[in-house]
Amino acid sequence: MRQKESAGSTAVAVVLSLLLVLLVVVTVYLFVVKAWWFPVSITDFGHEVDNQFNRTLVITGIVFVLSQLALAYAVFKFRDHGQKARHVEGNLTYEVLWTAATLVMFVGLGILARSAWADVHFRPAAPGAMKIEVVGQQFKWSFRYPGPDGVFGRYKSVEQAKAERARGDQSASPWDLDTKDPAGKEDIVLGPGSEFAIPVNREVELSLRSQDVTHSFFVRELRLKQDAVPGLLIKVHFTATQTGTYEVPCAELCGTGHYQMHTVMKVLAQADFDKWLADQAAADAQ
Numbered sequence: 262m263r264q265k266e267s268a269g270s271t272a273v274a275v276v277l278s279l280l281l282v283l284l285v286v287v288t289v290y291l292f293v294v295k296a297w298w299f300p301v302s303i304t305d306f307g308h309e310v311d312n313q314f315n316r317t318l319v320i321t322g323i324v325f326v327l328s329q330l331a332l333a334y335a336v337f338k339f340r341d342h343g344q345k346a347r348h349v350e351g352n353l354t355y356e357v358l359w360t361a362a363t364l365v366m367f368v369g370l371g372i373l374a375r376s377a378w379a380d381v382h383f384r385p386a387a388p389g390a391m392k393i394e395v396v397g398q399q400f401k402w403s404f405r406y407p408g409p410d411g412v413f414g415r416y417k418s419v420e421q422a423k424a425e426r427a428r429g430d431q432s433a434s435p436w437d438l439d440t441k442d443p444a445g446k447e448d449i450v451l452g453p454g455s456e457f458a459i460p461v462n463r464e465v466e467l468s469l470r471s472q473d474v475t476h477s478f479f480v481r482e483l484r485l486k487q488d489a490v491p492g493l494l495i496k497v498h499f500t501a502t503q504t505g506t507y508e509v510p511c512a513e514l515c516g517t518g519h520y521q522m523h524t525v526m527k528v529l530a531q532a533d534f535d536k537w538l539a540d541q542a543a544a545d546a547q
């Protein structure tokens with residue numbers, strides 16, 4: 262009687278095994294048809310990132326499929342036949358084997374990815390790169406172009422800015438720029454909430470700052486995401502190879518208004534960009 266009661270797990274085991282197989286099939290299908298996928302990359306660096314993503318996806322995908330199918334097999338094969346349960350000790354050989362395999366996989370993927378990452382973070386921009394300053398503040402992005410002289414005007418010292426604020430005569434500048442610095446005369450400041458533009462096929466170097474908390478500059482199509490950290494000046498560089506309009510959200514939860522912190526980056530042909538920048542300069546001069 263007891264034998265009969267516990268021998269009834271075949272149906273459950275079959276259903277569970279089939280569910281696991283179904284899970285594998287649906288998951289693989291979604292990735293193969295690319296049901297939800299990234300927008301096309303517009304930088305060479307982005308293609309490297311995509312290659313690295315695909316390598317990682319293929320390797321971990323194979324591990325996923327094999328382990329889930331093995332699980333489905335084990336669920337069915339070792340189902341309850343009414344047999345007595347057996348105690349199994351660990352298997353040292355297997356444990357060493359799959360720990361080593363995991364180690365090789367992760368270190369290997371890391372080594373393959375290092376040049377893609379270093380491209381943006383360790384190598385400086387080429388000398389002729391177009392410089393733009395990006396400032397994050399709750400909950401807007403601002404931008405500054407150095408103008409024809411290619412040099413950004415300096416900031417006021419912290420003491421000076423503090424003293425002016427205490428006197429209540431803070432200048433109109435959104436970020437405590439020193440308006441007396443001649444290098445800042447030609448600077449083009451696009452205040453909080455502005456859109457910004459860059460020329461296509463030209464290297465751009467962004468200098469990221471934050472006025473308050475940590476924000477994160479993120480453009481999916483560039484495959485680039487970099488935090489803007491208070492007190493730090495962080496530089497990143499890239500070359501966009503396709504004109505268009507791309508969203509720039511803040512990718513760091515930076516406060517209650519975080520959801521509304523975004524703008525757009527326009528990638529323009531050189532002539533359009535020159536015209537755009539001249540318009541901004543004219544507007545900024547007023």
Ligand SMILES: [Cu+2]
Pocket residue numbers: 397398399400475476477511512513514515519522
């Ligand atoms: Cu933010």
